[in-house]
Amino acid sequence: MTMNTVKFEKLPDRLPPVNTVGWVAWIKQNLFGSVSNTIITLLFFYLIFLYIPPFLEWAVFNANISGNDRTICDENRSGACWTFVKVRIEQLLFGLYFAKNPDQMWRPIMAFIIFAGLLTPLAIDRTPYKKWLLLILLVAYPIFFISTVGGGVFGIPKSDASEWGGLLLTFALAFVGIVLALPLGILLALGRRSKMPVVRSFSIIYIEFWRGTPLITILFMASVMLPLFFPSGVEFDKVVRAMIGITLFQSAYTAEAVRGGLQAIDKGQTEASMALGMGYWQQTIFIILPQALRISIPSIVNTFIALFKDTSLVSIIGLLDLLKIAQNSSRSLDWNGYDIEAYMFAGLVFWIFCFGMSIYSQKLERKLDTDRNVE
Amino acid sequence: MTKSDSIIKISKLNKWYGKFHALKDIDLSVGRTEKIVICGPSGSGKSTLIRCINRLEVHQEGSIQVDGIELTDDIKQITEIRSDVGMVFQHFNLFPHLTVLENCSLAPIWVRKKSKVEAEEMAMQLLEKVRIPDQADKYPGQLSGGQQQRVAIARALCMQPRIMLFDEPTSALDPEMIKEVLETMIELADSGMTMIVVTHEMGFANRVADRIIFMDEGQIVEQNDPESFFKNPESDRTKLFLSQILDH
Numbered sequence: 001m002t003m004n005t006v007k008f009e010k011l012p013d014r015l016p017p018v019n020t021v022g023w024v025a026w027i028k029q030n031l032f033g034s035v036s037n038t039i040i041t042l043l044f045f046y047l048i049f050l051y052i053p054p055f056l057e058w059a060v061f062n063a064n065i066s067g068n069d070r071t072i073c074d075e076n077r078s079g080a081c082w083t084f085v086k087v088r089i090e091q092l093l094f095g096l097y098f099a100k101n102p103d104q105m106w107r108p109i110m111a112f113i114i115f116a117g118l119l120t121p122l123a124i125d126r127t128p129y130k131k132w133l134l135l136i137l138l139v140a141y142p143i144f145f146i147s148t149v150g151g152g153v154f155g156i157p158k159s160d161a162s163e164w165g166g167l168l169l170t171f172a173l174a175f176v177g178i179v180l181a182l183p184l185g186i187l188l189a190l191g192r193r194s195k196m197p198v199v200r201s202f203s204i205i206y207i208e209f210w211r212g213t214p215l216i217t218i219l220f221m222a223s224v225m226l227p228l229f230f231p232s233g234v235e236f237d238k239v240v241r242a243m244i245g246i247t248l249f250q251s252a253y254t255a256e257a258v259r260g261g262l263q264a265i266d267k268g269q270t271e272a273s274m275a276l277g278m279g280y281w282q283q284t285i286f287i288i289l290p291q292a293l294r295i296s297i298p299s300i301v302n303t304f305i306a307l308f309k310d311t312s313l314v315s316i317i318g319l320l321d322l323l324k325i326a327q328n329s330s331r332s333l334d335w336n337g338y339d340i341e342a343y344m345f346a347g348l349v350f351w352i353f354c355f356g357m358s359i360y361s362q363k364l365e366r367k368l369d370t371d372r373n374v375e
Numbered sequence: 376m377t378k379s380d381s382i383i384k385i386s387k388l389n390k391w392y393g394k395f396h397a398l399k400d401i402d403l404s405v406g407r408t409e410k411i412v413i414c415g416p417s418g419s420g421k422s423t424l425i426r427c428i429n430r431l432e433v434h435q436e437g438s439i440q441v442d443g444i445e446l447t448d449d450i451k452q453i454t455e456i457r458s459d460v461g462m463v464f465q466h467f468n469l470f471p472h473l474t475v476l477e478n479c480s481l482a483p484i485w486v487r488k489k490s491k492v493e494a495e496e497m498a499m500q501l502l503e504k505v506r507i508p509d510q511a512d513k514y515p516g517q518l519s520g521g522q523q524q525r526v527a528i529a530r531a532l533c534m535q536p537r538i539m540l541f542d543e544p545t546s547a548l549d550p551e552m553i554k555e556v557l558e559t560m561i562e563l564a565d566s567g568m569t570m571i572v573v574t575h576e577m578g579f580a581n582r583v584a585d586r587i588i589f590m591d592e593g594q595i596v597e598q599n600d601p602e603s604f605f606k607n608p609e610s611d612r613t614k615l616f617l618s619q620i621l622d623h
Contacts, residue, residue: 271431272468272527276482276534277458279450286481290472368472 059344070335084338085345088329092345095165095320104157107148108168115141115171123360125367138179145172164239165320167349172239173311173321174353177246178304184247185254185300186293189262190284192255203255210252215313218245223317242314246307253303261296262288294368301361305354322346382407382538382569383428388437390423390593397423398434399593405538410570412580415590416616421573424590425540428571429460442537458486461531465543467523469515475502475526476511479533487534494533501529505559521552525559532563539563541572575620581605589613 019025031041062079064072065086073081085092090099094108118137121127149168151158164172191203210218222245223238265288273283293300315324323346329335330342381404390398398420405411413421426432427439430446430453439446441456470478479498483489489497502508505525507518515523524544531539541560545553557579564570564583574580580587581601588598589610597610608614 266466266468268464268466268468269470272462272464272470273482274431275429275457275460275462275464276530277454277486278482279454282485286485287470291470294472 070338073338080344081335081338081341084330084335084341088335091166091325091329092322093167095163095168095325097159097163097165098168101157104151104159107151107156107159111145111149111168112171114144123363142176142179145175160237166325167322169239169314169319170308170311170322170350171353173243173246173314174304174308176243177250177307177311180247181250181254181307182300184251186258186289188251188255189258192259193262207252207255210249211256213249215246215249215310216316218249219313219317221245222248238317238319242317242319246311250303250307253306254300257296257299257303258292260299261292261294264295265291294365297361297365297368301357305357308354308357309350322349380407381405382409382442383571384438384440385428386438388424388427388434388439390420390427390432390434390436397593398427401437401593401595403588403595405569405571406585408567408569409585410564410583411572411586411588412584413571413573413588413590414575414577414580414616414620415596419590420593421590422542423593425462425542425571425573428538428540429457429462431462454486458482458534459536460538460540461534461536462540463524463527463531463542463544465546467515467520467527467547469523469527469530471515474512474514475507475518478515478526479530482530483533498529498533501532502526504532504562505529519552520548521555524548524552524556528556528559528563538569538571541570541574543573543575545574545576577605577621589616591616 030037032038058078059080062076063082064076064079065082066072067083068087070081070084073083090102090105094105098105098108115137118133118141122130122133122137127133147153148156149159149164149172188203188207191199192207194200194203219242222241226241226244269287269291270283273287278286312321312323314321320328323343326342326346327339330337330339335342383403383405385401385403388398388401388403389396401424403424413424415421423432427434427446428441434446442459444452444456446453446456469475470481473481476495476498479502480491480494483494483497484491487494499508499511502511505528507522507525507529510518510522510526515526518526528544544560545556548556553576557576560570560572560579561583570583572579572584584601586598587601587604589596589604589608589612591612597604597608597613599609604613605617608617
């Protein structure tokens with residue numbers, strides 16, 4: 001063979017054509033790419049035009065916020081009555097006890113500030129000692145919360161948990177539910193996949209029982225039946241009973257979300273860690289769970305968001321959570337008739353918390369996605 | 376062929392998957408520093424055989440002794456054997472959430488109870504040996520298949536095993552990457568490691584193996600040194616297999 005070899009030459013890289021990049025091209029492609037696409041875009045803009053301006057007029061431009069009673073609102077019915085929310089804000093956020101005792105208001109305020117102070121650095125990538133911060137948030141913070149908000153120690157007057165209310169109660173219920181349900185749920189999910197029949201059956205029965213029972217029923221049972229299981233001397237606070245009920249319920253849901261992640265892990269991961277001589281707990285803690293939890297973040301957070309909103313069901317056992325207290329306020333003699341504002345405010349607060357969880361979970365997902373972690 | 380000083384002794388091994396008889400009366404001894412290549416058609420039981428050696432599969436009859444320890448249900452003995460027997464998988468099975476260095480140092484730290492510094496030092500040495508020390512802080516997903524498989528070899532070696540099992544280590548690789556992995560394995564063989572390799576890379580077998588074992592239908596059909604195996608296969612089944620994989 002006497003053929004001359006041709007030298008391979010690499011062509012230079014070129015930028016993509018100008019008409020395929022930039023925002024004009026994006027709008028052309030995505031909003032007006034086809035006839036049906038154009039119709040949908042126009043329809044959508046029309047709807048925005050139809051509904052948004054009147055809403056803004058009501059909620060912002062014509063709204064009332066001055067004054068301390070309903071006279072101003074009654075005179076100007078074309079705008080929202082935020083005066084009502086302003087006057088009742090202490091009740092809405094902290095419940096009846098703290099609204100009645102303004103000198104004690106620093107307690108829940110401090111609890112919220114410290115919570116935000118612990119959570120914010122956790123959401124920032126570069127924070128050092130994150131593990132310790134998380135540990136403080138999960139272990140020290142609840143103790144701090146109970147002693148400041150609950151009182152009865154260090155000379156702080158006792159506030160009966162049954163008088164907690166508003167956002168404070170919603171927050172406390174959701175926080176306890178989430179913090180306790182996650183580890184319980186992980187154990188149950190592992191149990192459901194266990195090779196030991198007793199552990200497996202227990203997990204399945206537990207999960208299926210609590211998952212198949214409505215939360216309202218569970219709250220009723222926790223409120224009415226739980227005291228029957230304990231000797232007569234032991235008395236649980238109504239709030240604690242609700243917390244137990246919520247945790248039992250939530251752990252079943254979390255377990256199923258975690259199990260979804262566990263099932264997605266390739267068998268090769270277990271085999272590789274077994275081949276290296278790792279035992280069950282070493283495999284689970286170092287190899288399987290970190291990957292499974294990452295996969296199940298969206299569904300776990302989904303159950304947490306659902307839980308946060310479901311806490312308002314505690315109103316049926318007589319607890320005044322954010323939604324219930326908003327409703328009650330709008331039915332009081334002083335503010336009768338301003339339900340829309342009450343519900344809108346409660347809805348906004350719920351939304352802020354839930355949206356916050358959603359954003360944080362997306363951030364976490366991206367951060368833990370090592371496949372795309374290219375520097 | 377069996378050397379008197381054998382490190383693995385398998386006798387009358389039988390294994391079933393449900394009713395399917397996967398391994399039939401396998402007898403095999405492997406000498407210290409011996410290199411064995413196992414080949415055979417898919418479904419012949421070759422992977423199952425080596426996976427029985429570190430008990431990724433449980434056998435129902437017969438006995439397996441690894442370095443004098445009998446494989447039973449005793450979890451302590453299983454762990455002991457597993458930490459002495461390294462394994463490399465077809466699909467690498469690296470831990471995707473850990474960096475290359477963490478992949479290599481995790482088991483030495485938690486199973487061998489080494490200090491972090493010591494484990495990472497050794498991991499770096501072995502990563503240098505497989506020629507990818509510069510990738511130590513990357514995640515497996517950022518490496519090529521060949522690099523991943525070399526990390527997997529380094530990870531297994533970090534446990535300082537006395538035996539290395541390879542389960543079709545190059546079958547999932549692009550042709551251009553097979554060579555780099557085989558070279559690493561040849562170097563390992565030259566360093567005196569006891570190796571059992573399930574592979575279809577006959578060039579590798581010819582170069583490295585002390586003994587080639589041909590399996591079919593869960594049985595050992597034939598075993599011989601490479602020269603005799605390729606030139607004068609005894610069984611007609613072996614002849615057919617060789618003609619199929621060599622003439623293409």
